Every structure is written in C-alpha cells, then in structure tokens.
Amino acid sequence: MDVPGYHPQLPQPLVPHLGNYTADLLNLEGSPTSQDSKTEPDGRPQSEESCPICGDKVSGYHYGLLTCESCKGFFKRSVQNNKHYTCAEQQRCPMNLSQRKRCPSCRFQKCLAVGMKKEAVRADRMRGGRNKFGPLYRRDRQRKQQKVYDQANTGPYRIKQGTTPWPTAPNDLYPVSSHASMSLSSDALHQTHMHPNMGETGALIPLDCTMNEDRDLPPSSLPYPELYHCTFSGFTQEKREMPLSYSLVHTNYPVHPTSNNSFTYRRTPVSSPGSAPSSSTLLSQAPTQNRDSPSSTIFLSQLLEGEQEESQLCAKVLASLQREQANRGKHDRLNTFSIMCKMADQTLFGLVEWARNNLWHLLVSMCWSELLVLDHLCRQVTYGKESCIYLVTGQQIEVSTIISQAGVTLSSLVSRTQDLVSKLKVLQLDRHEFVCLKYLVLFNPDVKSVQSRRQVEQTQERVNRALMEHTQQNHPGHSDKFGQLLLRLPEVRSISLQIEEYLYQRHLLGDLPCNSLLTEMLHTKHN
DNA sequence: CTAGCCTTGATG
DNA sequence: CATCAAGGCTAG
Numbered sequence: 001m002d003v004p005g006y007h008p009q010l011p012q013p014l015v016p017h018l019g020n021y022t023a024d025l026l027n028l029e030g031s032p033t034s035q036d037s038k039t040e041p042d043g044r045p046q047s048e049e050s051c052p053i054c055g056d057k058v059s060g061y062h063y064g065l066l067t068c069e070s071c072k073g074f075f076k077r078s079v080q081n082n083k084h085y086t087c088a089e090q091q092r093c094p095m096n097l098s099q100r101k102r103c104p105s106c107r108f109q110k111c112l113a114v115g116m117k118k119e120a121v122r123a124d125r126m127r128g129g130r131n132k133f134g135p136l137y138r139r140d141r142q143r144k145q146q147k148v149y150d151q152a153n154t155g156p157y158r159i160k161q162g163t164t165p166w167p168t169a170p171n172d173l174y175p176v177s178s179h180a181s182m183s184l185s186s187d188a189l190h191q192t193h194m195h196p197n198m199g200e201t202g203a204l205i206p207l208d209c210t211m212n213e214d215r216d217l218p219p220s221s222l223p224y225p226e227l228y229h230c231t232f233s234g235f236t237q238e239k240r241e242m243p244l245s246y247s248l249v250h251t252n253y254p255v256h257p258t259s260n261n262s263f264t265y266r267r268t269p270v271s272s273p274g275s276a277p278s279s280s281t282l283l284s285q286a287p288t289q290n291r292d293s294p295s296s297t298i299f300l301s302q303l304l305e306g307e308q309e310e311s312q313l314c315a316k317v318l319a320s321l322q323r324e325q326a327n328r329g330k331h332d333r334l335n336t337f338s339i340m341c342k343m344a345d346q347t348l349f350g351l352v353e354w355a356r357n358n359l360w361h362l363l364v365s366m367c368w369s370e371l372l373v374l375d376h377l378c379r380q381v382t383y384g385k386e387s388c389i390y391l392v393t394g395q396q397i398e399v400s401t402i403i404s405q406a407g408v409t410l411s412s413l414v415s416r417t418q419d420l421v422s423k424l425k426v427l428q429l430d431r432h433e434f435v436c437l438k439y440l441v442l443f444n445p446d447v448k449s450v451q452s453r454r455q456v457e458q459t460q461e462r463v464n465r466a467l468m469e470h471t472q473q474n475h476p477g478h479s480d481k482f483g484q485l486l487l488r489l490p491e492v493r494s495i496s497l498q499i500e501e502y503l504y505q506r507h508l509l510g511d512l513p514c515n516s517l518l519t520e521m522l523h524t525k526h527n
Numbered sequence: 528c529t530a531g532c533c534t535t536g537a538t539g
Numbered sequence: 540c541a542t543c544a545a546g547g548c549t550a551g
C-alpha cells in the first residue's frame with residue numbers, strides 16, 4: 001500500500017522535507033516531558049513487564065520494543081548472521097520461557113510479529129551511543145503511562161477482551177526503515193495534485209516513496225493466535241482527541257465537487273453525526289412493506305443520515321496527519337506507507353464511530369477491509385478523475401505513476417480496484433446505493449459469533465429490498481442495476497482479502513504501525 | 528547456540 | 540555526567 005511516486009501535500013504546520021522519513025508513528029500527546037521514569041504511575045517498576053515474545057522479564061527497549069535480554073540477543077544474532085530458520089512444525093510453536101529455544105524459526109517470526117525491527121540492528125556493528133530513535137522510546141514510555149491512566153476508559157470500542165490483548169506490542173515505535181527508499185524528483189512531486197479547494201494554507205509536503213514491496217516475504221499463515229486477542233481500548237484516547245483536531249483545519253474544509261451523483265446531503269439534527277441509525281430504526285418496519293410506499297425512501301434517508309460527510313472525514317484525517325507530523329522531528333517524518341496506513345486508520349476510526357453497538361462492532365471487525373474498499377470505491381466514483389486515485393485527504397495520485405513504480409502485489413491491487421471503479425462509474429453508483437452496499441456487507445449473517453443472526457438477516461433483507469426499490473425507482477431505464485451492483489460485491493471481497501494479506505505481510509516485515517487500529521483489526525479478524 | 532553480564536558512546 | 544540501547548564476550 002505504499003505509493004511510489006506519491007508526493008501528496010498537506011497543509012501547514014507540516015514541515016516540507018524531501019528526504020526519507022522516519023516511519024515513526026508516535027503519540028499525539030504534545031511535547032515530551034523531561035520525565036524519563038522507569039516506573040509506572042502506580043510506582044510499579046516497568047521492568048516487571050514481561051517480554052512479548054517469551055514472557056521472560058523485560059530488560060529494556062531492544063530493537064523497537066521492550067523485550068527480555070535473551071530475545072534481544074537472539075534477535076541480534078539472527079539479523080547479524082542473516083539467519084533463515086525453518087520450522088519443523090506448522091509455524092505455531094509455543095513461545096515461552098521454557099520452550100523459546102526449541103524453534104528459532106517461530107521465535108524469530110514472533111519477534112517480527114510483535115514489532116522488533118531488523119533496521120535497529122546496526123550493519124556497521126558500531127557499539128554504544130544511541131540510535132536516532134532514542135526519543136521514540138521515550139515517547140513510548142510516556143504513552144504507556146498515559147495508557148495506564150486511561151485504562152478506566154476502555155468501554156465503547158472494546159470488541160474482545162483477550163487474555164493477551166497485544167499488551168506489549170511496540171507502541172508506535174517505528175525506526176527508519178533500511179529498506180530501499182527513494183526521494184522523488186520534482187517531476188514526481190507534480191504528479192500528485194491537491195484538490196483545488198484543499199485550502200490556501202497548503203504547503204508542499206512531499207513524502208518519500210518506499211519501494212520495498214517485493215522483498216522476501218514470510219509465509220502467509222497467521223502464527224501466534226494468542227496475539228490476536230485484541231481490543232480497541234488503546235484507541236479511546238486518540239478518538240476522544242479527534243474533535244479537538246477539528247479546529248486545526250476546519251476552516252480549510254475542502255469543498256468536494258458535486259457530481260451528477262450528488263453525494264452532498266444535509267444532516268438533520270435527528271441523527272448524531274457519523275453514527276448509523278440504531279438497530280431499532282433498521283428493524284422498525286417489517287421487511288415485507290408495501291413496495292409502493294415511500295418506506296424504502298425514508299429508510300434510505302435514515303441510512304444516509306448516519307453517514308459521515310466526506311469533508312468532515314477529510315478534515316479529521318488531515319488534522320490527524322498534521323498533528324502527527326507536527327509532533328515529529330526533522331528526520332522523523334512519516335513515510336508514504338505510514339501515511340497511507342494512517343489514512344486507513346482514521347477511516348477505520350470513522351467506521352467504529354459509525355457502528356452503533358457491540359453487535360455492529362463485531363460485524364465491523366469482520367468486514368472492515370471490505371468497508372474500506374467500498375469507501376474508497378465510492379470516493380473514486382464520486383470525485384476521482386479518470387487516471388487518478390482520490391485519497392480521503394482530497395489528494396490525487398496518478399494511477400500510472402503507481403503502476404509503473406509499485407511492486408506486483410500493489411500494482412495488481414490498484415488495477416483491480418480501478419477496474420471496479422470503472423464498472424461502478426458505468427453503473428452510475430449513487431450515494432444511496434453505496435450506503436446500501438455498505439450495509440449489505442456489514443450485515444452478514446454468516447459471521448460465526450453473531451448471536452442475533454435473525455436480526456442481522458432481517459436487516460440485510462430490508463437493506464436489500466431498499467436497494468432494489470431505489471434502483472427501480474431512480475433508474476428505471478437500467479433494469480438490472482440492482483443485480484449488477486450486487487455482482488460487484490464478490491470482487492470487493494476478493495480485493496479486500498488481498499489487501500488484508502498484503503497488509504499482514506507488511507506487518508510481519510515490521511512496516512505496519514503496531515499500535516494502530518488497522519493492525520488490531522488485522523489481528524482481530526484472524527483471531 | 529543461548530543468555531547473562533560487560534563495554535561503549537551519543538544524547539540530553 | 541547519568542542514562543541506556545547498542546554490540547561484545549563467554550560459561551554453559
């Protein structure tokens with residue numbers, strides 16, 4: 001998902017910079033304090049934490065996160081000696097204090113999976129000193145402390161309380177990648193465009209493009225199921241911060257163009273912004289309504305009212321990215337891939353915000369990637385120009401630039417997605433239909449752990465009927481639009497699965513910000 | 528090969 | 540000068 005040849009611009013106060021960016025995904029908590037305490041707020045020594053790989057006693061930060069001394073040494077030896085281990089079993093060997101020696105392959109995979117960074121092992125073997133990521137560790141400590149304070153507020157977004165809820169994953173530590181990176185020429189810079197109404201304060205914020213997709217990838221299975229018990233608890237704080245970030249850019253809302261498929265709509269005070277209608281609303285009328293009644297129209301309006309306006313989402317994402325960059329040092333900028341992850345992350349926050357209750361959260365956790373794909377498709381159909389990809393931030397990238405410079409997987413994903421965009425443009429997908437597709441994807445009665453299967457089925461049926469009636473009433477000349485739209489869903493699913501697989505591979509390579517909602521979703525779904 | 532302890536040296 | 544995360548050393 002990195003975007004070679006991509007130089008989007010973000011408004012101030014981001015600092016223009018043309019070099020490689022440190023992919024540091026740190027907290028948004030403002031300037032660091034001078035406290036560098038090794039104790040938790042409750043006075044408990046931090047060293048009592050257990051190693052995320054084997055559970056042994058943590059001895060400090062090593063190669064990106066808190067680990068024990070032995071895993072530190074193991075990781076160092078493995079990277080320095082360029083070890084390639086093979087697991088004799090199914091790459092799911094138990095990893096604990098007593099068994100960590102038994103399978104170096106699984107141990108190393110787990111090191112990578114929890115976020116240890118190969119890049120932090122020095123190629124020149126220089127001893128001593130600090131690498132340039134020292135400040136990142138410090139901010140990680142602060143964030144850990146902040147998390148402890150926030151533990152009381154972990155209610156609304158918790159999906160699952162696991163026994164090992166990814167507790168010791170690196171908190172957004174993300175040292176500079178040693179992967180091949182390249183700085184873009186000014187030509188490439190101009191291959192991306194700001195939306196004309198993006199805001200007058202927009203300064204050139206070029207980003208590097210990391211061409212590191214086609215490295216050797218580890219097996220695509222998902223080892224260490226115990227890691228995939230995740231919660232959203234770590235995100236309540238950032239989420240709560242979101243409204244504050246509005247003020248940063250809210251005067252610069254991009255005014256998105258209104259196409260024939262007019263996607264602008266007015267929100268009524270009845271619905272809380274960005275929140276879907278309640279389940280009772282969705283089920284308030286029997287699915288066997290009289291077809292000629294306006295019930296489906298009203299129903300669709302209700303669904304639409306729950307949708308977040310694009311300009312608001314755009315503002316949120318921009319504000320988040322701005323703040324992220326503002327909190328970084330000069331050599332510490334997000335790289336392109338990390339920025340894309342951040343965009344996806346913020347869109348996911350929107351989805352979780354949108355989802356009403358636990359059932360919905362569960363459903364979202366099973367189809368988040370499809371919803372993201374749908375969201376992207378809708379944006380392309382509405383705002384996207386023929387040869388460009390339109391990002392949630394309003395920025396545009398030439399498809400040809402991506403295709404020419406990306407690796408096989410990414411090119412394939414972009415091509416497939418653009419094909420789908422073309423088909424949906426031909427179908428003239430409108431916002432009502434998009435929302436219906438979104439609900440049809442969400443309300444999937446096949447999700448195993450869903451208790452109220454009947455409720456999910458009924459909602460699905462109702463949305464299905466609304467979509468059918470809408471297409472018949474609004475596009476009478478296009479007799480099979482309903483069927484054509486439904487036929488696109490398997491491709492949406494297929495693309496989303498490929499994206500998940502791609503993201504997981506990047507995650508194993510340490511490229512994904514570990515403390516992101518994106519990462520948690522990735523793990524939760526495969527749990 | 529492992530893992531505990533030691534040395535180093537940039538950083539604030 | 541203290542800190543602490545790098546690499547080094549070595550007995551087991």
